[in-house]
Amino acid sequence: MKVNDWDKLVSGVKAGDVRSLSRMITRVENRADGWKKAMQQLYSGTGRAKVVGITGSPGAGKSTLVNALASELSKRGKTVGIIAVDPSSPFSGGALLGDRLRMAEVAVNPDIFIRSMATRGALGGLCQGARDVARILDAFGKDIVLIETVGVGQDEIEVVKTADCVLVVCVPGQGDGIQALKAGIMEIADIYVVNKADRPGADEVVADIEGMLSIADQGKLDTAPVVKTSAATGEGVESLCNTLFERLVHARNKEQWLDKRVREEILSLVETQIMESLLCAWQESGALNKMVEAVLNKKADPYSLVDALLPDLSKEALNRQTAKATKTIIGPENS
Amino acid sequence: MTDNAKIRVLIAKPGLDGHERGARVIAYGLRDAGFEVIYTGLRQTPAQIASAAVQEDVDVIGLSILSGAHLALTKQLKEQLAARKGEDILLIVGGIIPENDIDTLKQMGVAGVFTAGTPVSQVADFIRQNLQKAA
Known part of the structure; x- marks a missing residue:
């Protein structure tokens, strides 16, 4: 889907056009390319x-x-x-x-x-x-x-x-x-x-x-x-x-509830994104098939595969990356 | 279409006949063919069907008509769809349709007509092929 198509849909939704609304829902539900960008554009008006x-x-x-x-x-x-x-x-x-x-x-x-x-x-x-x-x-x-x-x-x-x-x-x-x-x-x-x-x-x-x-x-x-x-x-x-x-x-x-809700949403988006990215990469490279085969042939067990296959998930690596990202979005902590 | 896209179909019964079995068989069969089928039940007006089709953003509308009023109902539905910017939605008609009316329906913009006894798999294949052409 082209970028300006998304723009048209987003402005259509903001203007109250039903056809744009229903089309945008489909695209977002399908996770069509550019859906997150489009949701970003809508977010401020929600x-x-x-x-x-x-x-x-x-x-x-x-x-x-x-x-x-x-x-x-x-x-x-x-x-x-x-x-x-x-x-x-x-x-x-x-x-x-x-x-x-x-x-x-x-x-x-x-x-x-x-x-x-x-x-x-x-x-x-x-x-x-x-x-x-x-x-x-x-x-x-x-x-x-x-x-x-x-x-x-x-x-x-x-x-x-x-x-x-x-x-x-x-x-x-x-x-x-x-x-x-x-x-x-x-x-x-x-x-x-x-x-x-x-x-x-x-x-x-x-x-x-x-x-x-x-x-x-x-x-x-x-x-x-x-x-x-x-x-x-x-x-x-x-x-x-x-x-x-x-x-x-x-x-x-109450604030407590709103806090919880935003927390949930961030975590759930991150979870799906990680899962989808991994699945997509593993399916393309055939890695997933190889893993399944290895387990079926008793050459490996699912538990050891987890640590061996995932990218660096150590606390240090994750915190380094997150710190960099939050700095870009929110700015330095003391400002 | 992206990998996550599903074909969405609205199965609707316009007009006054109450014979629902055909529509249910089609809805069930298309579900098993992997489509997302929206079923709106009996005695729908063309305005209700057009409104549902646009809100649900379906790729296909399947009308099941056994009353003999297929020409008038199809014409009204086309008008209602146009009024809602939904004229691009693939339209198919099934039920008891006399041979002579099939061409008339196609001239009105109906992509396919399926008379009683058509296997559901044939309908599913027709939908898949036609949507590919349009994409």
């Missing part, structure tokens, strides 16, 4: 949008809730970007992205932009991919970005580190699921949503969550609220929206 993560088990009604929430936000004069993530096949690399199916109501609303993303395996990192897209939507001028994750698992905790506020969607009948929530998602939920609340058992789920929170959050002033919704009918969505605004104002936007 930081205004609020990012809301929506997670929960498959079939909990996340997409339907996102549809209802986006519709309500739009009624209140907010522009909304939606990122809906579904899994890629580990076999074919393909994906069936079906979240949009539940979002027909807001699909032609000019204030709402929906983008489906596939997880695309570990490389390239879903978390960073979704984070980049959220940032592009921010630069485009969206007030609120909703990120709908794939069904619950460790990945979702990752993606949700990008969000200013996290909704965890539960449904009646997942009694045992509460146990799982305690272990994993407990720490990242800012609001619990009990969806499909028109079904029997909803009040029990609310009681379960509140009971759990009363133990976990003892002494804390800031306990996550629990809101009942029935996204398909729209019941409770208004009240969820109110709760969301309250939480966006005072929860999590």
Whole structure:
């Protein structure tokens, strides 16, 4: 991709052109040449949008809730970007992205932009991919970005580190699921949503969550609220929206959290970059094949290969290089 | 395209017929061919389809039509796409299409027409070849 193509896309995004927006997302998602430069150009115009993560088990009604929430936000004069993530096949690399199916109501609303993303395996990192897209939507001028994750698992905790506020969607009948929530998602939920609340058992789920929170959050002033919704009918969505605004104002936007988020992002970008560069070089040179063969033939073991093959990762070497780089970017320490 | 690029396809069912199986078979088959398939479900208006295609930045739109309204629906979709700067997106149509209408559809800018019973692999190959030509 040519440099001036990127320039055109970046200025298109800043000017609010939808076609430029969607094309830029594709290029950045594909990590096309020049993507980091383009993100640099956008970065200064970002930081205004609020990012809301929506997670929960498959079939909990996340997409339907996102549809209802986006519709309500739009009624209140907010522009909304939606990122809906579904899994890629580990076999074919393909994906069936079906979240949009539940979002027909807001699909032609000019204030709402929906983008489906596939997880695309570990490389390239879903978390960073979704984070980049959220940032592009921010630069485009969206007030609120909703990120709908794939069904619950460790990945979702990752993606949700990008969000200013996290909704965890539960449904009646997942009694045992509460146990799982305690272990994993407990720490990242800012609001619990009990969806499909028109079904029997909803009040029990609310009681379960509140009971759990009363133990976990003892002494804390800031306990996550629990809101009942029935996204398909729209019941409770208004009240969820109110709760969301309250939480966006005072929860999590503390310096400590921002610090953590930037830290995460730098590390995650560095990690992917190192992994991609190594893979690219090793695949081109055939080194990776040779290593695999050596291990299979019992001529080497994976453990000794690690130290032998990696570039100089000693503390001294790394610090020397980092010191040089930070000096260029930030300037001498005492200035 | 770079190594990381994936072919993105929108499978859409415009109009009022409710026969979804064909569209699902195609969506599933293209997924297994390594494409990223966005499926938007039944009874989509041409405006909804065009809007989805542009927002998702798909390389291909596949319309599944069994209602007999393929000419009118395709024409409307082309107009909606043009209004959103999406006229460059490869368009294919599948379903029950009479022999006589195939040429008319192609004159309207449809790249390929696939009647019922076409193997999915043939559709996947057609898409790959046509996108290479365009690149």
